[in-house]
Amino acid sequence: MRHFPPRRIVCLTEETVETLYLLGEQDRIVGVSGYAVRPPQVRREKPRVSAFVSADIPKILALEPEIVLAFSDLQAGIVADLVRAGIAVHVFNQRDVAGILAMIRTLGSLVGAAGRAEDLAQGFECRLATIVATPRPLPRPKVYFEEWDDPLISGIGWVSELIEIAGGEDVFPELRHRHAAKDRIVTAEAVRDAAPDVILASWCGKKVVPARIRQRDSWSEIPAVRDDRIVEIKSTIILQPGPAALTDGLDAIVKALWGERE
Numbered sequence: 001m002r003h004f005p006p007r008r009i010v011c012l013t014e015e016t017v018e019t020l021y022l023l024g025e026q027d028r029i030v031g032v033s034g035y036a037v038r039p040p041q042v043r044r045e046k047p048r049v050s051a052f053v054s055a056d057i058p059k060i061l062a063l064e065p066e067i068v069l070a071f072s073d074l075q076a077g078i079v080a081d082l083v084r085a086g087i088a089v090h091v092f093n094q095r096d097v098a099g100i101l102a103m104i105r106t107l108g109s110l111v112g113a114a115g116r117a118e119d120l121a122q123g124f125e126c127r128l129a130t131i132v133a134t135p136r137p138l139p140r141p142k143v144y145f146e147e148w149d150d151p152l153i154s155g156i157g158w159v160s161e162l163i164e165i166a167g168g169e170d171v172f173p174e175l176r177h178r179h180a181a182k183d184r185i186v187t188a189e190a191v192r193d194a195a196p197d198v199i200l201a202s203w204c205g206k207k208v209v210p211a212r213i214r215q216r217d218s219w220s221e222i223p224a225v226r227d228d229r230i231v232e233i234k235s236t237i238i239l240q241p242g243p244a245a246l247t248d249g250l251d252a253i254v255k256a257l258w259g260e261r262e
Helices: 014-022 057-061 075-082 099-109 116-134 157-165 188-194 210-214 241-261
Strands: 009-011 030-035 048-050 066-073 091-092 144-148 152-154 199-203 228-234
Touching: 009 014, 014 030, 014 116, 030 152, 048 057, 057 075, 066 075, 066 099, 075 091, 075 099, 075 210, 091 099, 091 228, 099 116, 099 157, 099 241, 116 157, 116 241, 144 157, 144 188, 144 210, 157 241, 210 228
Parallel strands: 009 030, 009 066, 030 048, 066 091, 144 199, 199 228
Antiparallel strands: 144 152
């Protein structure tokens, strides 16, 4: 970087885009991921320069970013190309709620807005604490979160935590610390044996088809299927480890678990 705070930032995932807008630092953004949709105006205000695991490197370089913000090993190839081109890159790797809050604080520090970032993070912490403290009927509903349908992949760390914050019980909590999707593959038999009361599904960018879930062999006896409690949660609000998950994503989980009873 030539300046601090950096004047020209490219964001390769959505959560840093949304965070910078919430901090009032959106004018520093000169390029975004094609998946960036929050806030809605980002689609018309910022040029799109990447997908998730691929990017238009010449387009990014033409924007003359002082720093590029990336996420996880999945973008390692893009990062390597940018580093070889002499671009400063910061790679976030948040996989749980604490990591999301740390990302917000870190990003605030990177753009000289540490105080506002701290206020934002504390606001989210208070919101989570309020939802956790909300009285709920017992027993807690058992929840299976399906991140993909073929093979079946259960929810990543922050999703599992948000289910518990909302008052549910993740049926596969032991998988939450496994970062790679391939390490969270579950069998149809395991889901059937877990007998979830609610199935939440977000098929990583494609539309969930509840009928296909209901038609799976021997799943008719699962309480969630029997009672028609299969709910899609849009990937844009739950599979991005940032503000969206802590707000609209969490609200969608709460509504799916308790909306009919409140």
